[in-house]
Amino acid sequence: MKTTLELKKRIIIGKYNMGKLDKATFLEGHAKNQLQNLEEGSVQTCVTSPPYWGLRDYSEEDQIGLEPTPEKYVANLVEVFSEVKRVLREDGTFWLNIGDSYATDGRKRRSHMGKGKNKGYSAWMDKSQAPGLKEKDLIGVPWRLAFALQKDGWYVRNHIIWKKTNPMPESVKDRFTTSHESIFLLSKNNQYKFNQIKEPHKTAPNYEGGETRGHTTKDGKKWAGQQDQRHGSNINYSEGGKNKRDVWEMSVASFQEAHFAVFPEQLPKNCIKAGSDEGDVVLDPFSGAATTGVAALKLGRKYVGVDLNSDYHDIAKKRIRENDEVPANHDFW
Ligand SMILES: C[S@@+](CC[C@H](N)C(=O)[O-])C[C@H]1O[C@@H](n2cnc3c(N)ncnc32)[C@H](O)[C@@H]1O
Numbered sequence: 356m357k358t359t360l361e362l363k364k365r366i367i368i369g370k371y372n373m374g375k376l377d378k379a380t381f382l383e384g385h386a387k388n389q390l391q392n393l394e395e396g397s398v399q400t401c402v403t404s405p406p407y408w409g410l411r412d413y414s415e416e417d418q419i420g421l422e423p424t425p426e427k428y429v430a431n432l433v434e435v436f437s438e439v440k441r442v443l444r445e446d447g448t449f450w451l452n453i454g455d456s457y458a459t460d461g462r463k464r465r466s467h468m469g470k471g472k473n474k475g476y477s478a479w480m481d482k483s484q485a486p487g488l489k490e491k492d493l494i495g496v497p498w499r500l501a502f503a504l505q506k507d508g509w510y511v512r513n514h515i516i517w518k519k520t521n522p523m524p525e526s527v528k529d530r531f532t533t534s535h536e537s538i539f540l541l542s543k544n545n546q547y548k549f550n551q552i553k554e555p556h557k558t559a560p561n562y563e564g565g566e567t568r569g570h571t572t573k574d575g576k577k578w579a580g581q582q583d584q585r586h587g588s589n590i591n592y593s594e595g596g597k598n599k600r601d602v603w604e605m606s607v608a609s610f611q612e613a614h615f616a617v618f619p620e621q622l623p624k625n626c627i628k629a630g631s632d633e634g635d636v637v638l639d640p641f642s643g644a645a646t647t648g649v650a651a652l653k654l655g656r657k658y659v660g661v662d663l664n665s666d667y668h669d670i671a672k673k674r675i676r677e678n679d680e681v682p683a684n685h686d687f688w
Contacts, residue, residue: 405453
């Protein structure tokens with residue numbers, strides 16, 4: 356087992372030899388700086404959820420998320436993620452979970468927010484003051500960031516919707532309640548490692564081998580539905596199930612010890628299964644309570660987590676140690 360001091364020494368001495376990494380390695384500091392210590396082309400896939408714009412105050416000088424404008428926030432993330440691109444293998448992928456928000460004056464909502472474990476962690480900034488935004492505007496953060504990453508050379512390959520089964524209730528009466536977040540699949544090149552995930556067909560294949568979209572008629576025959584009739588041979592049906600869809604229904608997870616939202620374990624699990632194989636290195640530059648790490652280790656991958664706050668690394672290590680489903684957790688960090 357390596358002490359933090361030994362790890363720090365290794366950082367100072369030079370770049371990490373990823374082949375010699377422990378199963379789980381935790382690096383403390385600004386994501387951009389810490390990533391510069393990792394070898395080029397050494398990570399297979401990155402799964403992360405950065406701090407959202409104007410949502411939380413992590414009480415750290417170098418924190419990302421409290422920039423005065425969405426443009427500055429996006430620019431800071433693009434810088435971090437260009438280091439992610441450098442450390443990714445040529446066939447590597449990047450899975451980015453990011454939520455949107457409205458241009459509101461957070462200070463007005465002070466009395467309603469920041470209760471319980473999040474007390475003192477909510478960001479009280481006035482997002483409506485950013486140039487180009489009016490109070491109540493939906494900011495469009497996920498696509499602003501995706502377009503900026505595209506401009507920086509990333510391939511934007513999927514926009515996945517995380518449909519929340521238990522979204523946070525909202526008191527608004529002039530719009531609908533937000534119940535989803537975005538997950539982008541980005542790649543370094545136009546060819547990349549991708550293990551297709553299959554889902555069971557919900558309906559039986561029809562007589563032509565297609566997935567029946569219609570219904571069963573009175574005499575028991577399947578009505579193939581309009582699209583099937585148009586395409587005749589039904590290209591959608593395949594043995595072993597259909598290609599996983601881009602809407603993922605998952606509940607919001609809670610993790611008592613963290614002062615921020617953790618994503619549900621199923622989210623990084625889907626990404627890691629698709630983007631890597633056993634033994635590959637998985638990275639999260641905004642590690643937090645290391646939900647990506649827990650998922651990676653359970654799936655037999657190595658994990659590198661970066662966070663500004665070493666307290667979160669301690670929480671993550673305890674979480675991993677106490678998780679019976681994480682195999683052979685003796686040579687971590
Ligand atoms: C939303 S949390 C990540 C939660 C994580 N996905 C999980 O499930 O546990 C964002 C994390 O980013 C960290 N953070 C904020 N600014 C950072 C920076 N500049 N470099 C590295 N980490 C940073 C915060 O300390 C926080 O732990």
